[in-house]
Amino acid sequence: MSEGRGISVLSEWESKVLLGDVPRPAEVLTRTKEEAVAFACELGRPVVAKASGMAHKSERGAVRLDADVAAVWEELAAMGDGTVLVAEMVRGELELIAGGLRDPQFGPVTSLGLGGIAAEVLGDVVFLLAPRLPGELERAIEELRCAPLLRGYRGRPPVDLAELGRILDAIGSLLERDPDVVEVDCNPIAVCEGRLLVLDALVVRRPG
Amino acid sequence: MEAIFQPHSVAVYGASRDPSKLGHVLLRNLLEGGFGGQVTAVNPGLGTVLGLPTVPRLSAPADLALVSVPAPAAEAAIADAARAGCRAAIVLASGFGETGPEGKAAEQRLAAIARGAGMRLVGPNCMGVVSRLDGGWLNGSYFWRLPELAGGVSMVSQSGAFGGMFFAEARRRQLGVARFLSVGNCADVTEADALEWLAGDPVTTVVGVFAEAFSDGRRFVEAANRCPQPVVVLKAGKGAAGARAAASHTGSLAGSHGAVRAALRRAGAVEAQTSIEFFDALQALAAQPPAPPSLAILTISGGPSVLAADAAERVGLALPAPAEATVRRLRELTPSFAATGNPIDLTPQCPISSFGPAVQAVFDDAAFGGVVVINCGLDAAAFGEAVAAAHRRTGKPVIAFCLEVPAVEAALARAGIPLLPGPERAVTAFAALVGR
Numbered sequence: 136m137s138e139g140r141g142i143s144v145l146s147e148w149e150s151k152v153l154l155g156d157v158p159r160p161a162e163v164l165t166r167t168k169e170e171a172v173a174f175a176c177e178l179g180r181p182v183v184a185k186a187s188g189m190a191h192k193s194e195r196g197a198v199r200l201d202a203d204v205a206a207v208w209e210e211l212a213a214m215g216d217g218t219v220l221v222a223e224m225v226r227g228e229l230e231l232i233a234g235g236l237r238d239p240q241f242g243p244v245t246s247l248g249l250g251g252i253a254a255e256v257l258g259d260v261v262f263l264l265a266p267r268l269p270g271e272l273e274r275a276i277e278e279l280r281c282a283p284l285l286r287g288y289r290g291r292p293p294v295d296l297a298e299l300g301r302i303l304d305a306i307g308s309l310l311e312r313d314p315d316v317v318e319v320d321c322n323p324i325a326v327c328e329g330r331l332l333v334l335d336a337l338v339v340r341r342p343g
Numbered sequence: 344m345e346a347i348f349q350p351h352s353v354a355v356y357g358a359s360r361d362p363s364k365l366g367h368v369l370l371r372n373l374l375e376g377g378f379g380g381q382v383t384a385v386n387p388g389l390g391t392v393l394g395l396p397t398v399p400r401l402s403a404p405a406d407l408a409l410v411s412v413p414a415p416a417a418e419a420a421i422a423d424a425a426r427a428g429c430r431a432a433i434v435l436a437s438g439f440g441e442t443g444p445e446g447k448a449a450e451q452r453l454a455a456i457a458r459g460a461g462m463r464l465v466g467p468n469c470m471g472v473v474s475r476l477d478g479g480w481l482n483g484s485y486f487w488r489l490p491e492l493a494g495g496v497s498m499v500s501q502s503g504a505f506g507g508m509f510f511a512e513a514r515r516r517q518l519g520v521a522r523f524l525s526v527g528n529c530a531d532v533t534e535a536d537a538l539e540w541l542a543g544d545p546v547t548t549v550v551g552v553f554a555e556a557f558s559d560g561r562r563f564v565e566a567a568n569r570c571p572q573p574v575v576v577l578k579a580g581k582g583a584a585g586a587r588a589a590a591s592h593t594g595s596l597a598g599s600h601g602a603v604r605a606a607l608r609r610a611g612a613v614e615a616q617t618s619i620e621f622f623d624a625l626q627a628l629a630a631q632p633p634a635p636p637s638l639a640i641l642t643i644s645g646g647p648s649v650l651a652a653d654a655a656e657r658v659g660l661a662l663p664a665p666a667e668a669t670v671r672r673l674r675e676l677t678p679s680f681a682a683t684g685n686p687i688d689l690t691p692q693c694p695i696s697s698f699g700p701a702v703q704a705v706f707d708d709a710a711f712g713g714v715v716v717i718n719c720g721l722d723a724a725a726f727g728e729a730v731a732a733a734h735r736r737t738g739k740p741v742i743a744f745c746l747e748v749p750a751v752e753a754a755l756a757r758a759g760i761p762l763l764p765g766p767e768r769a770v771t772a773f774a775a776l777v778g779r
Binding site for chain 2: 236238239240241242244246260261262263264268271274275278
């Protein structure tokens with residue numbers, strides 16, 4: 136999937152493969168309806184089905200929650216690149232965004248903040264130089280207005296900082312090992328009982 | 344780098360007889376500043392300038408070459424300085440990288456000539472250097488007004504004109520200056536190089552940095568992090584999103600400042616948001632030691648001290664309650680309506696003989712890493728003397744906001760306590776002392 140201005144935006148699946156070891160829900164990129172139905176049956180829990188290889192999936196109606204996979208597969212496949220991503224449906228108590236970019240002055244940096252609509256409206260995001268040094272993540276979080284949410288509120292468990300650090304490290308290391316990667320989004324990251332799951336991801340490359 | 348800040352000999356290229364020419368101003372500044380070393384005026388086809396015989400080219404090396412010629416002639420001047428064996432050169436001339444690709448190429452040729460000869464090159468497009476030497480000033484700049492006081496404040500600025508603000512503020516605030524370098528287009532010497540040198544400078548006690556863009560970002564972060572003196576940074580140009588693809592949320596959220604904040608956090612630098620905060624921080628750090636992030640707000644003027652308390656909360660400083668013993672002591676010494684929380688308000692009715700022991704009790708309380716003093720309108724000299732004495736005795740940092748209290752102001756100033764014109768500014772300047 137590509138855009139103008141000499142950059143290309145990788146599909147969610149390609150982006151997650153490039154990011155490597157980040158925590159994800161049970162999910163599979165399906166090439167046939169049968170494959171998708173088999174995965175959903177085996178999982179035995181509600182799933183979300185997403186068209187693959189298109190930007191702004193939610194806005195364009197290409198994400199189906201609690202999906203009847205057999206009923207929607209062909210329509211979603213036709214909207215995107217002919218494959219459909221089927222994933223366990225996850226509802227978190229909180230959504231975060233993590234990302235990364237190549238800064239012209241300081242090189243690879245990663246970012247962290249409140250996800251979903253809040254990311255755009257409130258802009259509550261902090262940045263860290265990559266690779267991060269010990270203690271920097273904790274200090275950066277203190278600069279977030281949403282820091283109390285991450286520490287656990289109203290009896291919720293605190294966000295697993297070690298896991299959060301591993302997601303930032305995966306983003307930072309992708310920027311460092313591939314000079315053509317210019318931007319990375321992990322958005323949203325669902326927080327479920329303090330554990331983290333990267334629900335969607337996006338990698339922007341310039342043609343290598 | 345030593346040759347830039349502490350040269351024994353200086354050559355001025357473009358020394359002109361015409362007082363309206365910058366080359367004339369530069370030579371005059373150098374001579375009038377009190378530079379004690381050898382000065383050579385380089386200009387083909389002139390007899391003498393300002394009483395100095397001119398030479399068409401250098402026949403012996405100078406430590407530092409100052410180049411104030413039109414851009415097209417700069418290359419020949421740098422080639423001559425390099426051939427003669429100068430250790431460093433500052434190209435003050437404009438018309439290089441800031442004008443476009445051709446200027447950029449010309450500037451890279453200057454850097455290449457210098458590098459080939461092992462000569463450091465500052466600029467082009469800069470205002471030069473000012474540095475305190477034994478007995479006088481090296482004024483290798485276009486600034487005709489030198490600092491009034493020598494001291495520990497050093498400044499690295501990309502912008503030349505911001506240097507003018509620096510010198511004006513230093514005079515107004517009576518700050519003692521050590522070094523100033525304008526690095527301009529950074530064809531060779533960057534802010535990071537200057538900072539690395541200043542880190543080893545025994546005279547420099549605090550460094551201010553003004554930058555629009557960091558030419559060598561990661562090395563600047565390393566240099567600031569290793570710098571034993573506090574570093575205050577004012578970064579201009581925070582708005583523009585820069586040349587990002589911004590196809591991602593992260594890209595559109597970054598602006599250009601996200602990475603700068605990340606960098607300054609790692610650098611352990613004090614980040615000033617405005618030029619006022621920048622000079623306030625330099626003033627505080629020039630006079631006061633590092634502080635823990637907890638303070639007492641001590642006053643005999645109620646209202647403004649509450650504004651100071653609000654500011655402390657905003658900038659993340661703790662206002663702990665005084666220890667029980669301190670409260671008991673204050674109760675003995677002050678009127679019953681005095682406030683013994685934090686802010687601590689001794690009130691205008693406090694007996695004069697009580698100021699000394701009451702102030703002493705506050706300074707001696709281990710809960711407070713330092714004190715912000717607020718005093719408006721009631722010129723209780725004994726209060727000022729008590730603060731000055733307690734500051735000297737305990738060494739705890741103090742910043743003050745005083746209004747129309749000349750005796751108190753004089754007592755605090757004599758003790759080296761910075762006076763800032765507002766309760767919030769006094770607190771924000773205190774926060775700069777907390778630093779890393």
